[in-house]
Each structure stands twice: as C-alpha cells, then as structure tokens.
Amino acid sequence: MAKPVFWQAAWAVAYKDLQIELRTRYALNAMALFAVTTAVMVSFRLGPLGLSRDPRSAATLAVLLWIAIFFAAMNGLSRTFVREEEAHTATLLRLNVPALAVYLGKLGVNLLILALLETLVTLLFIGLLNVTIANVGLFLVTLSLGGLALAGATTILATLVAKADGKGSLFTILAFPLVLPLLIIAVETTELALSGGTWAAAGSGLQLLAAYTIAEHVAALWLFERVWEA
Amino acid sequence: MNRTDAALQLSWQALAKTYSTRPVYDQLAGELHRGEVLAVRGPNGAGKSTFLRLLCGLERPTAGTIAYQWQGQTYNPNTMRPWIGFVGPDVALYRELSALEHLQFLAKARGLAADQAYWRELLAQVGLAGREHERVAHFSSGMALRLKYAIALLAKPPILLLDEPTAMFDEHGRQLVAQLVEQQRQHGLTVLATNDERDAAWADLVLTVGAAARG
Numbered sequence: 521m522a523k524p525v526f527w528q529a530a531w532a533v534a535y536k537d538l539q540i541e542l543r544t545r546y547a548l549n550a551m552a553l554f555a556v557t558t559a560v561m562v563s564f565r566l567g568p569l570g571l572s573r574d575p576r577s578a579a580t581l582a583v584l585l586w587i588a589i590f591f592a593a594m595n596g597l598s599r600t601f602v603r604e605e606e607a608h609t610a611t612l613l614r615l616n617v618p619a620l621a622v623y624l625g626k627l628g629v630n631l632l633i634l635a636l637l638e639t640l641v642t643l644l645f646i647g648l649l650n651v652t653i654a655n656v657g658l659f660l661v662t663l664s665l666g667g668l669a670l671a672g673a674t675t676i677l678a679t680l681v682a683k684a685d686g687k688g689s690l691f692t693i694l695a696f697p698l699v700l701p702l703l704i705i706a707v708e709t710t711e712l713a714l715s716g717g718t719w720a721a722a723g724s725g726l727q728l729l730a731a732y733t734i735a736e737h738v739a740a741l742w743l744f745e746r747v748w749e750a
Numbered sequence: 751m752n753r754t755d756a757a758l759q760l761s762w763q764a765l766a767k768t769y770s771t772r773p774v775y776d777q778l779a780g781e782l783h784r785g786e787v788l789a790v791r792g793p794n795g796a797g798k799s800t801f802l803r804l805l806c807g808l809e810r811p812t813a814g815t816i817a818y819q820w821q822g823q824t825y826n827p828n829t830m831r832p833w834i835g836f837v838g839p840d841v842a843l844y845r846e847l848s849a850l851e852h853l854q855f856l857a858k859a860r861g862l863a864a865d866q867a868y869w870r871e872l873l874a875q876v877g878l879a880g881r882e883h884e885r886v887a888h889f890s891s892g893m894a895l896r897l898k899y900a901i902a903l904l905a906k907p908p909i910l911l912l913d914e915p916t917a918m919f920d921e922h923g924r925q926l927v928a929q930l931v932e933q934q935r936q937h938g939l940t941v942l943a944t945n946d947e948r949d950a951a952w953a954d955l956v957l958t959v960g961a962a963a964r965g
Contacts, residue, residue, distance in 0.1 A: 528858055611840050612901075617860075
C-alpha cells in the first residue's frame with residue numbers, strides 16, 4: 521500500500537524542523553540550560569553537594585522534577601510556531617502543507633525534544649540528588665503520559681500565541697491553567713513511583729492522566745486548522 | 751487567446767473585502783481561462799496583494815465567491831491550493847535551509863516524487879545553478895526571489911499567482927519572469943499584482959482595484 525501523502529507531509533515538516541533546530545539549537549540550548557541550572561541549584565540545597573541535609577521527601581522531589589520539566593519545556597517548545605510567524609515562513613507552510621500535517625509534524629518534534637529533556641532532567645536528578653526510583657515502570661509511564669500531554673498543550677498553545685502580540689508572556693499565562701491539572705496529577709503519580717507505590721495505588725492517577733492527554737489531543741486536532749487558517 | 755481547452759477557469763463573483771470598517775473593494779466580478787494572464791493594478795493599499803491572497807485562500811472574502819473549474823470539478827481557493835504556485839513578498843524562506851533543501855522539503859510535503867535531477871533543473875532554470883547547497887541566509891533578495899519561483903513551479907501548477915513579480919529583479923531576472931509567464935500560457939493561467947508598466951504589458955486582461963477605497 522502506498523504511504524499516504526498526509527503522513528509524508530507531517531514527516532517532512534518534522535524533518536525540516538529538526539534540521540533547523542540542529543542548526544540553530546535555539547530550543548535545545550534554552551531548555552538544557554534551564555534544566556541543568558535548576559537541577560544544580562536544587563542539589564546545592566537538597567542534594568549531596570548541599571550544605572544542609574534536610575530530610576527529603578518523595579513529594580518534594582516529584583514537585584521539583586516537574587517544575588524543572590515544565591519551565592524548561594515552556595522555555596523552548598513555544599518557539600515551534602512563533603518562529604514560523606515571526607520569520608513569515610508560516611505562509612510558505614500554509615501554501616504547501618495540509619494544516620493537520622503541520623500540527624502533527626510539529627507535535628512530533630516537540631515530543632522528541634521533550635523526551636530528550638525528560639531524560640536529561642531525570643539523569644540530573646538521579647546524579648545530583650541521589651534520587652532512587654522505587655517503581656521504575658510507574659515512573660516511566662508517568663513521564664511518558666505527562667510528556668505527551670505537555671507536548672500537546674505546548675504545541676496548540678504555541679499556535680494560538682503565535683497569532684497574538686506579546687507572545688512570550690501570553691504563552692505562560694495561557695499555559696498555566698491548561699497544564700496545572702496535568703502537573704498536579706503527574707506530581708502525585710511521580711511521588712508514588714519514587715516512594716515505591718503500587719500500580720493499583722497509582723491507577724486512578726494514571727487513568728486521569730491518560731484521559732487528560734486524550735481529551736487535550738482531540739481538542740487540539742479539532743481546533744488547530746481553525747486557528748492556523750485564521 | 752485560445753479557448754478551445756476550457757478545462758481551467760477561475761471566476762470571482764460579487765467579491766468584496768473589508769478590513770475593519772475600511773472597504774478595500776466591493777462587487778468585483780470576472781473570470782479568467784487557461785492561457786490567459788491577468789494583471790491586477792491599483793495604487794498602494796488598493797488591495798492588489800489581497801486579491802491574490804483571496805485567490806489562494808490565505809484570506810477570506812467579506813462577501814462573494816471565488817471558484818475554480820478544473821478537469822470537470824469545482825474547487826474553492828482552499829481546495830485548489832495544492833495546484834497553485836504563489837510568489838510574493840509575503841512568502842518568506844527558511845534562512846537555515848539551502849535552496850535544494852527547500853525543494854526537497856516542499857516536494858515531500860506535497861507528495862511529489864523525490865527527483866533531484868528535476869530540482870536541479872528547476873534551480874538552473876531560475877538562475878540558481880551552482881548555488882543549490884548554499885543556505886538562504888547567504889542569498890541576496892534577488893536570489894531569494896528566484897528560489898521562490900522555483901518553489902512555485904515545483905508542482906508544475908496550472909495556476910500561477912505572482913505578487914510584485916519582478917520587484918527585486920534586474921533586467922535578466924525580468925526576462926526570466928517574462929519567459930515563465932509565457933510558458934505558463936501553455937498549461938494554465940497567471941494572475942499578476944503589479945504597478946510596473948512592463949510587467950502589466952504581459953497581461954491580456956487588466957483588473958484595476960482601489961475604487962471602493964477612494965469612495
């Protein structure tokens with residue numbers, strides 16, 4: 521069976537964005553810098569390098585992990601569409617690529633970058649804070665679902681924000697209420713994973729996270745063309 | 751003008767465009783057939799570029815309709831877009847990509863065959879032979895415009911929309927566009943938005959816009 525043109529177009533957009541990102545390293549550098557700075561800063565107070573050896577709870581570590589991921593992601597992923605609008609290359613895309621293929625291509629790149637970011641942040645936390653993950657499977661599933669939801673939220677928000685003035689601040693303001701429920705659930709489930717909670721205990725949290733992710737992606741697919749072509 | 755092949759027709763009826771409360775034009779009507787060239791003329795701000803953006807669906811009219819009849823089917827500007835080649839100052843290129851990478855990306859995005867030989871031939875046709883691997887960041891404005899022509903022609907589109915087609919070109923570039931417009935007569939139609947008398951001379955029909963704005 522021939523490969524549908526739609527997926528080929530989405531892949532073309534993703535490949536093009538990766539080519540440009542690897543040449544400019546704008547998002548990668550901004551996100552890596554934020555992630556490393558946060559992890560090192562936190563380690564000085566709570567980690568083995570720290571002056572204080574205050575008791576560390578799984579809850580604190582889970583919150584800090586997701587703070588690092590969230591703010592680093594906000595720092596870089598909004599560039600997906602803002603760069604296209606600012607450089608006026610969005611018209612070239614509108615003329616040549618189906619709207620949905622643009623969305624899926626950019627979502628794919630954001631997912632990849634976020635996966636790299638989550639890996640980096642996790643390794644930094646393990647290395648600098650001596651974090652031990654009691655339930656590795658649960659931790660990975662939470663990171664994956666949380667990342668999927670976060671990438672979806674940032675991609676569709678970036679589309680909205682790219683059309684508006686005051687792009688930088690607007691992105692964070694819009695992102696906050698949309699991703700807050702996701703972060704609360706992700707923090708709770710991560711805390712369980714770190715402290716050795718069972719799959720059964722995390723069941724409702726994972727279900728909520730999965731439902732949130734699905735609802736958000738369906739809404740984004742429905743909204744995208746209207747916003748992109750507006 | 752040869753109208754024996756009526757398989758391609760562009761028509762616009764009762765077309766109006768208003769920005770906020772400012773009318774750009776109202777009740778525009780007309781049609782264009784295969785082999786014809788239309789020049790849209792008018793003062794600055796009269797809506798020449800807007801007319802082209804309406805024709806490819808980048809903007810929506812306030813009122814009226816635009817329709818393409820092609821191979822027995824009717825298309826609106828959005829559904830016709832894959833068969834439209836557009837050149838204009840609104841379309842920017844990726845500074846980080848080379849000329850060849852642009853064609854590679856857009857060919858894949860449009861579902862066209864990966865044909866390096868054709869892409870190189872196209873770049874040579876627009877005067878970019880030997881510059882295939884150079885990034886657009888190093889291009890002059892004239893070279894960037896040449897690449898925009900290569901992109902517009904990539905899918906051999908039956909519709910060519912050219913906004914300020916020679917604005918960045920020297921005499922050699924102008925000849926290139928004249929040649930392309932002439933070639934396009936064989937298999938499609940062309941709409942130019944221009945105030946340059948020499949560009950307008952290529953046209954069979956002229957649409958003057960701006961009357962509504964002037965009241």
